[in-house]
Amino acid sequence: MKEPVVQEDFSEAKPLPYVGMTRREFTSVLLTGLAVGAVVTLLYMLLNTFVFGAVLCRAQSTGDCSQAPNYAMIVAIIIGTIAGVANLARLRIYRPLMVGLAAAISLWAVHNITTGFAWYWMLLAVAALFALSYAVFTWVARIRNFILALVVAIVLVIVTRWVLVS
DSSP states (O other): OOOOOOOOOOOOOOOOOOOOOOOOHHHHHHHHHHHHHHHHHHHHIIIIIIIIIHHHTTOOOOOOOHHHHHHHHHHHHHHHHHHHHHHHTTTTTTSHHHHHHHHHHHTHHHHHHHHOHHHHHHHHHHHHHHHHHHHHHHHTTBSSSSSHHHHHHHHHHHHHHHHHHH
């Protein structure tokens, strides 16, 4: 006895070249970047005033007092990046480590730009830069091909560093 042949039509649906993202997720990324920028700025000011400035700028210290802001910003950006990556992972954003590292590297010396600002303008500027950076790098990290996403992120980091340094 002949068995009936079942013919199934499998259409080869190719996935999109990027991972989808809702407006709510994008808004959450912007708010995360804004919060990270605010935390980085506040930590920078506190660490510079009460920790590194107090230790490196006293009379008995042989350390260089001019390096206190650099050390404070390094520690603040590392702590802010860890918090930002943890929050992006909690929000289930695609490739949160790439987003956090790219944003941190691209804004590494942001305190050099905002040194002359009043504290509230510095807070606003750094928070806005981190929000924009998180949004851009989250958008780039959506590319499904990891190598392509990494190359685009590296190029954007280099361009951002070049713009901020010059």
